[in-house]
Amino acid sequence: MLIHDQSRPGRRASALAPSQAPEPTGIPAQLRRRERPRLPEVSELQVVRHYTRLSQQNFSIDTHFYPLGSCTMKYNPRVCNSLAALPGFAERHPLAPVEYGQGVMACLHDLQEILKAVTGMSAVSLAPAAGAQGELTGVAMIRAYHLARGDHARTEMLIPDAAHGTNPASAVMCGYQAREIPTGPDGDVDVEALRAAVGPQTAGIMLTNPSTVGVFDRNIEEIAGIVHDAGGLLYYDGANLNAILGKVRPGDMGFDVIHMNLHKTFSTPHGGGGPGAGPVGVSARVAPYLPVPMVEREGEGYRWLTEADRPETIGRMTTFGGNMGILLRAYVYARMLGREGMARAADFATLNANYLMARLQQAGFELAYPQRRASHEFIITLKHEAKEYGVTAMDFAKRLLDHGFHAPTTYFPLLVPECLLIEPTETETKESLDGFVEAMIAIRREAQEDPQRVKDAPHTMPRRRLDEVRAARHLDLAWTPQQADEDGDGQ
Amino acid sequence: MLIHDQSRPGRRASALAPSQAPEPTGIPAQLRRRERPRLPEVSELQVVRHYTRLSQQNFSIDTHFYPLGSCTMKYNPRVCNSLAALPGFAERHPLAPVEYGQGVMACLHDLQEILKAVTGMSAVSLAPAAGAQGELTGVAMIRAYHLARGDHARTEMLIPDAAHGTNPASAVMCGYQAREIPTGPDGDVDVEALRAAVGPQTAGIMLTNPSTVGVFDRNIEEIAGIVHDAGGLLYYDGANLNAILGKVRPGDMGFDVIHMNLHKTFSTPHGGGGPGAGPVGVSARVAPYLPVPMVEREGEGYRWLTEADRPETIGRMTTFGGNMGILLRAYVYARMLGREGMARAADFATLNANYLMARLQQAGFELAYPQRRASHEFIITLKHEAKEYGVTAMDFAKRLLDHGFHAPTTYFPLLVPECLLIEPTETETKESLDGFVEAMIAIRREAQEDPQRVKDAPHTMPRRRLDEVRAARHLDLAWTPQQADEDGDGQ
Amino acid sequence: MPFIPHTDDDIAAMLQTIGAPSIEALFDEIPAALRSGERDEIPPALSEQAITRLMRLRAQGDEQPSCFIGAGAYDHYIPAAVWQIATRGEYYSAYTPYQAEASQGTLQVLYEFQSMMTALTALDASNTSLYDGATALAEALLMAVRANRRCKSKRVLIPRALHPFYRRTVRTIVEPQGLELIEVDFDAASGQTPVERCAALAGDQGLAAVVINQPNFFGVLEAVDALTDWAHEQGALAVAVVNPLALALLTPPGEWGAAGADIACGEAQPFGMPLSSGGPYAGFLCSKQALVRQMPGRIVGRTLDADGKPGFTLTLQAREQHIRRSKATSNICTNQGLMVTAATIHLALLGTEGLEQVARTCHANTARLCDQLCALPGVERAFSGAVFHEQALRLPQAPNTVLERLASEADLLGGCALGEHYPELDDMLLVCATEQRTEEEMQRYATALATILNAA
Amino acid sequence: MPFIPHTDDDIAAMLQTIGAPSIEALFDEIPAALRSGERDEIPPALSEQAITRLMRLRAQGDEQPSCFIGAGAYDHYIPAAVWQIATRGEYYSAYTPYQAEASQGTLQVLYEFQSMMTALTALDASNTSLYDGATALAEALLMAVRANRRCKSKRVLIPRALHPFYRRTVRTIVEPQGLELIEVDFDAASGQTPVERCAALAGDQGLAAVVINQPNFFGVLEAVDALTDWAHEQGALAVAVVNPLALALLTPPGEWGAAGADIACGEAQPFGMPLSSGGPYAGFLCSKQALVRQMPGRIVGRTLDADGKPGFTLTLQAREQHIRRSKATSNICTNQGLMVTAATIHLALLGTEGLEQVARTCHANTARLCDQLCALPGVERAFSGAVFHEQALRLPQAPNTVLERLASEADLLGGCALGEHYPELDDMLLVCATEQRTEEEMQRYATALATILNAA
Structure with a gap:
């Protein structure tokens, strides 16, 4: 049964709204809503009971073994949640002055440093809101890099056939054509096919290593050489980073740009589909294009780096610069693993x-x-x-x-x-x-x-x-009052 | 499957204990444990998963209609829990100086006042840890009252046959004999039987009103007269207080002593069997015997009243004076109901x-x-x-x-x-x-x-x-390593 | 080994099954030259107790004075039940509901969220969220350009009175795909975006979409009916950017003008999401039924199971990257599921009337505060247009200086100085008093500002 | 109407079904003269937002400096998972598991708790909790007197070195039932309770029980083997009062002396319960198998269901008040279920080794702190007996003055002054440094004390 089906006109969880609510003044009548929105009208106990019972209809890491490939469903430490929810962190307005944000900024700065060290990249920005946005960010930086060099001919992004769907989708969102590279019978990229595909039109290659077929591509050095020789950049899809954390670094493999899925490798919650966080790391030559904001240490304190400090940045990825609450969780997790735990x-x-x-x-x-x-x-x-x-x-x-x-x-x-x-x-x-x-x-x-x-x-x-x-043929995407009459006996 | 059955020697949730733990010094060898206790050795995820899944095997207010008579299974507002858990409240040591406790003491004092007002009693102590302890406290005060008057002949406590089992049990714990009074066919106490039972041996009567048969005893004024005339006191078992809250006050009915179950009427959590809180209220003549500590307002601040302030007190009911965290929850609830909500x-x-x-x-x-x-x-x-x-x-x-x-x-x-x-x-x-x-x-x-x-x-x-x-014939009250071999396939 | 359950016996037995001499051997396909060791730059491990101590210390330093900043993120009261339930392990640690039968909890919550958002916007369909308000607008514009087959251009009209960070984010995301963003300025007196100025920028190639922001960044209410009708006359899709809390009181996008806006999007943060320095929040996106196959992101549909019982599943997945790859409507994959869970619980707790009361109280608080402040000499409302729950004020002193003094002397964050984003508005401050602000705090603000301005 | 779901339509329909004209009419059996109205002494209702603001303000004022007080309640680290799970609605809002089939979650947790406590105490049976340590001891003594059929008296020997609040609470509860509590003094030099002093108080009528406290209130370790054997020689039951954390390292009561203590009880607060100004905590009580039918409180047993599957249920209910009424072993009914849930999760997270490490670290911290403090002139260990994790110190200045200055000058709570409870120990301070105290805090203590003592 939907929460809507439990609604009764006039029922309310009345402790939860301000009691004195004057008729609004100054709003022209033609801008006022004529019909009130049909939200559920239910009691507090009904809400608590409904969503508590619904939750029990989920499998989750906390209740079941959840071996979903490519999703790294590992334990999400409970302490990460309680620390990110501390009032000092949770209640800080994004536009509050930095004097009221040195705590969160210290954490973000330290996280940037940890991610740099463990991936072997020169610089990191925490701005992207999820892995796919990290990809978009990464490809946009590759585009910015080529354009800044006046290299307008590079229109193709090479992508193995086994790649995550986000790879070609992200490439297209940056205006590239996605060109597929076959996977060899042993699971490694077909190097000869790659060699045949590269050229002056090659913007770069997007690789997951270990790949989505679950093996580490042994020819990674050769691949890097081929693409770099053609003037392309190497993009590392960090979805599988958990497999090599602390063992081999994307930077050392020759990657120029990477994104990391913190809700995979750094165990922030998957949350029924997010929020994630998709920080990007880059080699020195791509560093100018990193998205803002970033955090810089200055003396004893920390400050935001914005467009003013980083004129070549590709820009902002979200309104306020990232999923801070998720980054804090990842930071707690990273500190609990420590250098020896990676x-x-x-x-x-x-x-x-x-x-x-x-x-x-x-x-x-x-x-x-x-x-x-x-x-x-x-x-x-x-x-x-x-x-x-x-x-x-x-x-x-x-x-x-x-x-x-x-x-x-x-x-x-x-x-x-x-x-x-x-x-x-x-x-x-x-x-x-x-x-x-x-x-x-x-x-x-x-x-x-x-x-x-x-x-x-x-x-x-x-x-x-x-x-x-x-479901796809008879689209039913929202409760309506009419539906309620037809099949209100839901679950 | 028990958590014990998931144990493997050497497995640990190792983030959760101090990492440096030196061999203890100064403890004589003969006082040292020879064999290590067999606690479960499991990972953090195992613990989270085990107790999350176990919880789903419970019915509860948050998941089901729970019309358990005499238990008042009403909605426990979630906010009561989060406010009682605020660090300032949760982390305060019971022996910390009162300068570091004015917040909690203000709440306790206000709660005393609210309970006085809504029950019509002269004074309230929050000390008892649960309803049954409130009963024990109340009967002990009745005993103290008679003894202080030199009245040593009162050996009987009158108790209706329909009473909660705690009533006779509490009376006996105070050295009284419990004497049963029959219930009439209409559910009210049999007044004639009561009249026949009272005498100089009567310490008092323990009544629930509305009674456990779910009706309000219409003869309460007459009953009060009979017992008072015989020199006894009236004890009000507050288990059913929710039925008359704000409608009629035990003090106005003639009761001398009452206890309240805050986990019923004031909606603190039942918690799978507690903790509760069982404050007691009394008429003026019984007030000297209230248990300590109590909170008193003094100027702008608050102080504890202890044995030194209240020499006739029956004493302490628990080590540190009460279930403060539960009292805070009840206070929040009472303030949200307010005078109009009672x-x-x-x-x-x-x-x-x-x-x-x-x-x-x-x-x-x-x-x-x-x-x-x-x-x-x-x-x-x-x-x-x-x-x-x-x-x-x-x-x-x-x-x-x-x-x-x-x-x-x-x-x-x-x-x-x-x-x-x-x-x-x-x-x-x-x-x-x-x-x-x-x-x-x-x-x-x-x-x-x-x-x-x-x-x-x-x-x-x-x-x-x-x-x-x-279960009662073949007692199996604890996991043992031997049992594990026999029937470890638990659930 | 925190979080690792393996005992020595386990390791030995597992290696034997694998037939490997050591864990290290499992990495033997990685070229040896590439292997790295521990990095000294990473600090050693902390126990839960130690990281708790560190984070509490840092969080204490960030505790905030009374906040009168709005500007796209709002300090609303969040009922205790919201996050106590949303962080239940079954929501918190589940993933995208690929296996519908084992994910009915999350799926139904998402369907209910969709239902609430369509009710608020008076549109037909909603997705289950995008990253935040700004990215939702970027996706909405990409969607509009895809959907508007009548228009050959990728030109989009976007008001300059839209949140500056939305404009910048949209630019980052959509320009690589060739969209042309044309900014239309606001009227300096009213703070509104006049239809006439839009008309002047329409150009020859036509417009694919027109962005209409209600209220706009200054809190000012736009003439949404006229703008929507004008957009449709141009053959453009009308894309609404709305504060969803405002929809408790204001005309919903689906009813703007004669035909209603085609797409509505915005920031769902006011629905139960803590400010958290800017995220995680959740973007929402709703549209008319006809556009649903161009929608980005996850969508949940109600269907039947093999026994004919109603149930929920992800649907229209053919739009998505994991099926369509380079032809997907977006690359989005993980969205803001947990925030949407919180928003759904939050809205269910408030209900229609509760949401109205929050909106009314915010609106009244801001009005009352501004009345008090505008009683001071030299302080005045910056724009003549009607506002909702946020107000730009003109000050007789430099806003940044005033803000610093309000913080240090009255322990309050007085608002957002507009000069950084609009050089010509460098004497203006944008203030917002949500339902969280008390009489005492507003009085404190007025008193402190009086002191500051007198002392000048 | 907060928490009340009734609409006007509901009320009308329900009254019609009942056949009553109004809700008020449902109270017509209450004599009119007794009816009361609203009480002005009770403040008007607050919204959740308003009470949250008030309580946060009050809690902020109570935030504590570094705490070196032990004395029966200990500041231990509580892993985040403990209360996130224990406050799940299914635990938090369930009641005593009367319907076993719908309460297997709570019942199994309680059975696991019993199993953990019997493992720690090396006894056979445990109940599911009593209110706290002091009431557990009171119930243990009542139980011992009931169980000890060889002894005709109700005399109980109780050490003066037992927590003063335990002694007072026990007196309140057991004296009305005729128990005679005889206090045996400690040795002023060692701080221990000598067997010889016990013997001097044994008397002619015999002793029903002897209380043995390990460690005692001063942190001093008693000669438990000798005391237990002596008690048994007297025909008394040996009742152990133990800090359960200490049992990670110390000989468990079940192995004291030749035959082991008969009953062990104490305060489970060190297992995951916040200090909370003194409660709610949880008392535990374990005993030998032979005494189990005299045990007070709830007990859970493992049994089989109709399909032969193992499951859990309350058992031995014939001991309890709701069955036996005036003949019950105790009047206890509601106990501390939620705290026990937390304790069980806490112990499962720590495991054997984790618990040992906590105990060792507390012990080492207190020892290190006392080494530092005793390096100051005039400060010395008060007793010669070995201690566990708590230490009485003799100071050259009045402890209360020292404590006040430590609080105001070094922002720390320096311990518990013993003079209030033991007039002859008015130069003594009881200190405890749990695993929560850092090097920095201990150093701060030592430095501040040095300053205070020098300045005198």
């Missing part, structure tokens, strides 16, 4: 992925790249199961929910048929991983004996399988 | 109870006292259903869980067979009450058609009906 994240994320991969392989599941080490994630393909039992990767995914496991990423990357991209993260126990293997084996057995049971999954969730086709 | 709680608690009673009666359920108004709660008896269908009050209670309703109080008061004591509280909507009636009707229909289904309930809870007899 590599440990990569160590155990990789150990867990390789262990889970080995166990699934030993259980008879087919790996997409059996000859390779897993990075922090890996791919299995269920094409055999799909063909033999008619049970697809999607069916496995839905049936896993019944076993108490969130499904891995399905059907991505696109180049592996019937694939599951599995990322266990470092914060899961061996017992969790073993439980997942047992569930996979049980589902395969069920696929052999009673495939319809798997195809009809899930069976134990708040809803059976949802009709996505209907 | 009676409103009683108004709507009573409206809800009478409505639910009327609807159940109209649906054919038998009321224990059909000729009476309900107070904030009322009783139905399922003796007819038990006889006809073999389905007991307990079976109804368990089946209600499947319908998404917490069960009312069952088999209390003892004098009504197969009873449900139902208290909806003022914060529930009419829709909640209607839903409860529908569920009761559905269960009765099921009891007619398929009684075994009702007797086997619940069917949808995390557990089927639990074997309480086995």
Whole structure:
């Protein structure tokens, strides 16, 4: 049942609004609303009960193993939330004078320094609001770099076929054409194809390394050479940074521009789809173009760097310069890991992925790249199961929910048929991983004996399988008073 | 699965303890522990996940209608919790100087005044830690009052047969014999029986009014006269205070001593069984015996009153003088209700109870006292259903869980067979009450058609009906390493 | 090892299963020359206790005096229930609801958010958020240009009285895609954006979209009906940028002019989001039904499950980057889910009447404060246009100096000096008194300003 | 109407169903003469925003300097996860788990708490809490007297070195039931309670119980083995009062002497409960299996459900007031469930090693602080007995004066002056430096004390 369906005219959580609210003066009648907006009219207990109960219909890291590939669903320390919510931080107006912001600015400055050190880049800006915006920012800086050199011919961005969809989308948002580079059979970029593709039209290449197929591209130095020789820049998609944190630095691999997903590698909350934070790091030659604001230390204090200080900046990415509350959480997490904890994240994320991969392989599941080490994630393909039992990767995914496991990423990357991209993260126990293997084996057995049971999954969730086709064909995107009469009996 | 069953030697949530912990010096070897205590050794994520998931196995006000009679399960405003947890309040040491406690003391003082005003008593002490301790405190004050007068002959406390079990238990803890007074057929105390029972041995009478059978005793003035004339004092059990808050005051009814359950009437959290707070109020003649500490205003500030200020006090009830964090929550709630909101709680608690009673009666359920108004709660008896269908009050209670309703109080008061004591509280909507009636009707229909289904309930809870007899016969009160080997597969 | 559950036994057993001699060996595909060690620039690990001590110290230093700054971010009261519920692990630590059946909580919340935003804007469809108000406007303009097939140009008219940071952010994001942003100035007397000035800039190639800001950066109310009708006459889409709290009282974009605005966007921060130095907030974007397939971002639809029970799922994913890649409507992926969860709870708690009361109280507080301040000699309302809950004042002394003295002498942040963004308005201060400001604070402001101005 | 959901339509419909003309009519059984109206002494209602403002102001005034007071309540670090989880609505707003099937969350937490307490005390059974340490001791003594059928008297030996507030509380609660409390003094040199002094007070009628406090109020470690064995020789039950944090390092009561203490109780506040001016905390009580039917309070047992699955339920309810009424083991009903939930999460987070590290760090901090302070002329350790994490010091100036100056000059609370409770110890101060105290704070203490003593 929607909160709207619980609404009754005149009902209210009346402690929550100012009690004296005079009729507004000075607003011309023709600008005044004629009909009051139909928001839910409910009591405080109804709200608390409704959203508490709804929450219980979610899987989450705090309740379930959530091995969603490419999303790094690791434990979000609870203390990060309580510290970012301290009144001094939470109640500060973005335009308050810097004298009333030295605390938050110290944290942001320190975070810039930590991110520089761990990625090997020359400078960092925390401005982008999420990973995809970090990509947009990064590509915009590549564009600004070429334009500043008067190099207007570079119209193409090279992107491996396995790349995240955000890569081509971000390139296009910066006016580039996205040109696909194939992945070789071993999971590495096809170097010869790359060599054939580069030229004076090449603005750069966007790479995830380890890549989305879950392996570290061993030819990264050669790739960097090819692209750099062609005058292009290397963009590092930081979605998989957790796999190499403290082990190898994008800057040392030759990347010119990177973004980091703090809600992945630095464990800020995923929040049901954000907010994230997508800081960008750059090599020295791209540094002038970083977005503002940035924080600079000056004497004993800190100040904002704005357009006035950084005339070549690509500009602002959001109104007030970034998701500060998320950056604070990432800062707390980074300080708790410390210098010795950075590599440990990569160590155990990789150990867990390789262990889970080995166990699934030993259980008879087919790996997409059996000859390779897993990075922090890996791919299995269920094409055999799909063909033999008619049970697809999607069916496995839905049936896993019944076993108490969130499904891995399905059907991505696109180049592996019937694939599951599995990322266990470092914060899961061996017992969790073993439980997942047992569930996979049980589902395969069920696929052999009673495939319809798997195809009809899930069976134990708040809803059976949802009709996505209907959702797109009969668009129902908002409650309306009319709808309430038709099907108000909701859940 | 118990948290203990997830333990692995050497696993830790290591961010949570000091990192440098030297071997302790100066402690003689024979006083040192030989074997380390077997606490769970688990990761932070395991703890968060375990207790988050466990919580979802509870019914609670925040998730379900919870009409548990005599418990006043009304909405606990969320703001009460966040304000009591403010660092200034939460981090104050109980022995910190009063200069560092004027804030909390101002709140406690104001709460004393509000409770005095709303109950009509001369003085209030906030010291008792819960309702039952408030009773003990109250009876101890009655004892002190008689002893101070040299009146050593009073050995009996009169208690209606319908009273809460805490009443006789508290009387006995103060050295009194509990003497039962019968309840008349209309639910009021049998005045003639009372008249026959009083005498020079009467220390007092403990009354709940409205009583536990859910009606207001109309003869309260006569009762007060009888007991007072015999030299006894009147004790008011405040468990049902929510029913008359702001409508009629115990002091005006003639009570000499009262306790209040702040987790009922003043909406502090029930917390899975506490903490509560059980302030006591008294008439002037009993005031000298109030427990310490109390807060007194002195000039612009506040100070503690202790044994030195109050030489006739019965003493301290807890180490540091009370459940301050709970008292702060009650204070916030009281201020949000304000003078105009006190009676409103009683108004709507009573409206809800009478409505639910009327609807159940109209649906054919038998009321224990059909000729009476309900107070904030009322009783139905399922003796007819038990006889006809073999389905007991307990079976109804368990089946209600499947319908998404917490069960009312069952088999209390003892004098009504197969009873449900139902208290909806003022914060529930009419829709909640209607839903409860529908569920009761559905269960009765099921009891007619398929009684075994009702007797086997619940069917949808995390557990089927639990074997309480086995629990008491084969005591298993704690995890031990040996048990882990036997039945570690827990949930 | 904070957050790592592995025991020595676990590690040994796992390596044996893998067939690797050490964890280090798992990294043997990384060229040795590239490997890096610990970085001394990164400080050593802190315990939770130690980082708590550090952060509390830093936060204490940032505690703010009474705030009369608005300018795009507003100090509203947030009921305690909002974040106590929004930070429940099931919301806080879930991700984008790709597996609908295991994400009905988040999905229903998002659907309810969409429903609340369409109710407020009187438009048909809403997405589930963009990063913030400024990026929402950037996406709205890209959407408008895609959708407006009648117009061949990518020219967009944008008022100079729009928040300066919105204008800069929009520029960063849309210019690489070839959009041409044409700024139309406001009237110096009224503070409004006149239709005539728009007309003067319309040009020959036509306009793809016209941005209409209600209220504008100065708090001034625009003639939205006339602007919307004019935009439509030009063949442009009307893109509304609105403070959603204002919609409790003001005509919703869907009812502007004869046909209503086509798209409405803005900053949802007033709905339960702490100021937090500027973020995380949440941008919202609503549109008419006809444009929904050009909408960027996640959208949730109600559908049925295999048993015919209603349920919720992400829908229209064919617009999105993970399906359409380079042809997506936007690159957005992660948005501001948790903030939207808070906003939904916040709006449910306030309800229609509560939201109106907040809007009215803010409006009345600002009016009352400005009455007091304008009673001082040399202080006057800067613009003649009607305002909502924010007011530009002209001061007889340099605003920055006044602000510094108000902070140090009266412990209050007196507003936002306009000169930095509008050189010609260097004697002006933008003030806002939300429902959080008390009589005492407003009186303190007036008294302090009187002292400062007298002492000059 | 805050918290009341009724609309006018609801009220009318409900009254019609009831057949009453008004809500007021529902109170018509209350004698009219008794009815009262609104009380002017109660202030008018505040909005959530207004009460928040008031309480924040009051709390700010109470913010504390560095705290070196222990004396029965300890400033330990509480991990953020503890209360974020414990205040989840499902724990916070549930009641005593009378309906076991709908309360497995709370019940399992309580069972785990019992398991942790029995592990720490090395006893067989634990209840689910009493109000606090002092009331737990009172209940323990009542329990001991009930259980000790060999002893005809109700005489109990109680050390004078036990917390003064425990002694007073116990007296309030147990004396009405006829228990005779006999205080045994400590040795002025060692601070310990000698067996010989106990023996001198044993008397002819025998002792029902002997209280043994480890560490005692002065932080001094008692000779628990000898005291326990002596108590048992007298036919008395040995009742341990222990700081449960100390049990990370010290011999658990179940292993004291030849047979172990019979009952152990104390204050669980060190396990995740904020100081909060003294409460809510939680008392714990453990005992040998043979005494479990005399135990007061709620007890949870593991059993099986109708499908044979293990589950949890309240058990041994025949001891309790709601069944046994005047014959119950105690009148206790509501206990400290939420605090126990927090304690359970806290202990699970710390684990064995974490708890040891907290205990060790507190012990080391206090020792280091006292080393520094005792380097000052005239400052010395007051007792020769070994201590755990708390230490009485003898000062060359009046402790209360010193404390006032430490507060005003060095912004710290320097400890608890002993003279108020022990007149002969009026030159003594009890200090405690938990793991929360930093090097800087301890150094500040030493420096300030040096200044104060020199200046005298």
